[in-house]
Amino acid sequence: MKILSASWIITCNEDSTIIKDGAIVFDEKIIDVGTKEYIENKYTGIEIEFLGENSVLMPGLINSHVHLEFSSNATTLKYGNFMQWLNSVIASREELVEKATSKLISKKLSKMLKSGTTTIGAISSYSLDIEPCLNSPINTVFFTEVIGSKADMIDNLFADFKARLNSAKKNESKSFIPAIAIHSPYSVHPFLVREALNLAREEKLAVSSHFLESPEEFEWLHRDEGGFLEFFKNFLGQEKSVTKPMEFLNQFKDIDNLSFTHCVETSIDDLEKIKELNAFVNHCVTSNRLLNNTKLDIDRLIDFKVPFTIGTDGLSSNNSLSMFDELRNCLMIHTHKNPISFSKSLLKAATVNGAKALGLQKGQLAKDKDSDIIAINLPDTIKDEEDLCMNLILHTKFVNKVYIGGKNA
Ligand SMILES: [Zn+2]
Known part of the structure; x- marks a missing residue:
């Protein structure tokens, strides 16, 4: 059992409790949280480690959507337009994936840890990041991804997907949790x-999918037109989309832990359906900005009671995998939101919402988490407690200490 005390504790619990001069008692799980005075009196004889002036304790950050296999990109891919970006990914994919060695990915992961990330939802296209x-x-929720729209390729693609999923399952542990991504x-x-969703239901796996990221995707799915038409003709000989947005969403019934990434072009009907499915939206604001896609309408999500999480997406569409960098961008890009109150929502999105989307007992400093x-x-x-969350987002680059499962990481 260990006790830490700090000037501030941001619990991210159901009541968004913030404790001034607080302390936390923990082992592998959290045992107790309260004011330092309360903890001192209750746990007599146990040393309390004080973290110093202006210290803050909070739940580790949860990056709900990242692609580590594209970690070698810095200046290769074309930003500014979704179709140009997609074409540049296809042109440079092999080169980038080859450069993203285990060593490079490990380096990125240790930087993520230093910037306060304790859990990721890693979308794995090739299982090279395992x-x-x-x-x-x-902690990794490892989303083995399935992709492929050509009917005559389905059997081979499904076999390859199942083999990759099985190798993830063989490595399952408390900190490595297999899951399924639909591209x-x-x-x-x-x-x-x-077929992939049937597996997810049978084996109770979390599921995530990209959904309505660009205007081109909207036009293609709804009307078989726009920038995607030429792309699909050239690469796959396809002139019609394989599904409609609502047909697609309707396939996701009875998935326990479900999230859709981006969702910037969703209709009201889509959002109602996403709510009905109890799904989360993974918000990747920097990626949307760099590919010049639409800004997510956060207020509309709030109206529809659809919770959102924070993801950095990969370095294929971001210059950083730090959650604090992403939170700052989110704060700056949603210019109509009050920065003080929005910062509080952002910290919950990056902790407890991420945990729920991934099906984990994490993201809150609360008993038994x-x-x-x-x-x-x-x-x-x-000076003013009200400004704590905003100042934390504004001023944090790296964290001082990280505990994962109660162990110093
Ligand atoms: Zn993505």
């Missing part, structure tokens, strides 16, 4: 979606 994920102390409605044949905890020291005293 070793570095297994070797990292960061997107435009790139996965409905039969493949059906996993002890994934980060400690930060702010540069100066907080």
